[in-house]
Amino acid sequence: MIALDHISLSFGSFGIHDLTLAIEPGTYLFIIGPSGAGKTLILETIAGLHPPDSGRVLLRGGDATGILPEKRGMALVYQDYSLFPHLTVAENIAFGLFHQESTPGEHERTVATLISQFRLESIRERYPKTLSGGEQQRVAIARALATKPEILLLDEPFAALDPLIRERHIREMRRLQRERGLTVIQVSHSRDEAFALADRVAVVIDGRLVQEGTCEEIFFHPATESVGRFVGIENMLHGMIAGLDDGCMAVDVNGQHIRAYGNLPVGEPVVLCIRGSDVLLNPPQNTEDNFHTCLEGVVADITRGEDRLRVEIDGSIPLIATLPLEKTVEGLQIGQRIRVCIDAAAVHVIRRSARGEVA
């Protein structure tokens, strides 16, 4: 197990503040957060490259805070892959073997195995500068695995790849992690990558751990408003509990009531998180019941995205709805009056005082 125990550290303009996080062996953990949140610094601190100002790094049950990076059994892969430009592909992969107590014969076999596993035969004598992004990434991962680390630290390893290659690399990474039983800690921006790979997700904002949980918890049940905004929930509405009504709470937002499940005292200030895909446009009449909230509005803007349509609706509560491109609503146009409904089950409620606990 790896754990960070109340780690604080400042480094240039970045900082980590009182960060506590435990990672079980064989877990694929994602660290997500806005740029400049200190994510890379966390990886480097786990690797032992920066001594923390306070707190401890625990490794295999013992205090590892003072252990040098070269003794930690971890490998780090940066976003730019950081291949050694003066060494060929094969020499890059063999770099760490130089420091291991094994024979040159074993080194050669390890390099040969990795070269074939990562399909690098045709480029084994090339220098990194002329390799494509995908090739560089494969070399970087192969180099990291050569020393048989138990823990792999990945800093945005897929960010620089084009979409087609990226998907393939993500699948390969998942397989690799399962086959080798690796513990992987990956810094990322991408929700897709998190859903494809992560067992656990930790959200770090301004150097603080704001929430840690499964993908579903983080992306659908954010614990704080900042997490909700970071994971891209389209509608974040400030309101106040106005009353309980047939097992539903009525939440007052701009004088309108929105129904949500939960059990909070009347008068509690809350933030409602509603995904754009849960805002239904012109639904059938039978959704008019106690478990739905229906509102009237005017279509203010329609933006076509890569895979969905984003519809802004002006009304007493401004809302954003998203719908798949193929499910466009008949005759939808700007200026049109429209009825929108939201299922109470789709409304996630965060107490505004929340610092990491869910209502």
Add this chain to the structure above:
Amino acid sequence: MTHAALPDPFTLLTWILGGILVLFSALALLVIAVPELVNPANLIAAALDTGVIEALALTFGAGCVAVIILLITGTPLAYALSRTSSRWKGPVETLIDLPLALPHTVAGLMIYLLFMTRGIIGSPFQQIGVFFEDAFLGIVMAMVFVSSPYYVNTVREGFTRVPVHLEYVARTLGASRFEAFRRVALPLCSRHIWSGALLAWGRAIGEFAAVIMIAYFPMVISALIYQRFSTGGIAEARSIAFVMIVICLVVFWTLRHLTRRSGMYDDRA
């Protein structure tokens, strides 16, 4: 089909203005080279003169020792400066740059006061029989002082260009700090090390004022040329100067050629 059109006016202007400088250097070379080549008797006499040969050997030898001292002390300093954000960085860099701004007679005076027989470094060394005044080591120390900024600044620039992430990766792959330096930073900086060493060596062998203040004798080549100029006149000084020019051109061209590919890792070329 070829387009052998005139270059655009701006390109032309850069060449014309730059050409003035090139012309100036070329003329300076010619005023020495032409008379020497027209009448090579003096030149041959100068090239075979034991005094000249000794002065050349002394100058190049002392220059090489100065560069070795810079490689051993300047390389770690350059690395440390490139990797620190300490508040001492600025003051240290200013101190290193000092010889660039000082008149070389001032540099010479500093060296003299430090290394003279009664100087704070010269005196204890004298006790163990090591002398700097009018000695080879004095020449070396003067050369080290005046050429150190050229070496340290060039190499520091080289280390700054080596991403610290590469060393971090090396560490996680099992390399100690020293191994990460030796196997990653140092080879990637080799081009700047060569270049800095060559610059420093060039600066060292050309030094006159700082050297003669601690050691007028034995004579380095610049001192010899000045002495022959004062006593024997233009012709004698010019012949020695031309010998020096030829040797320097050959050495610089050869080293630049040999190190042309060093530190370039790109298999496109």
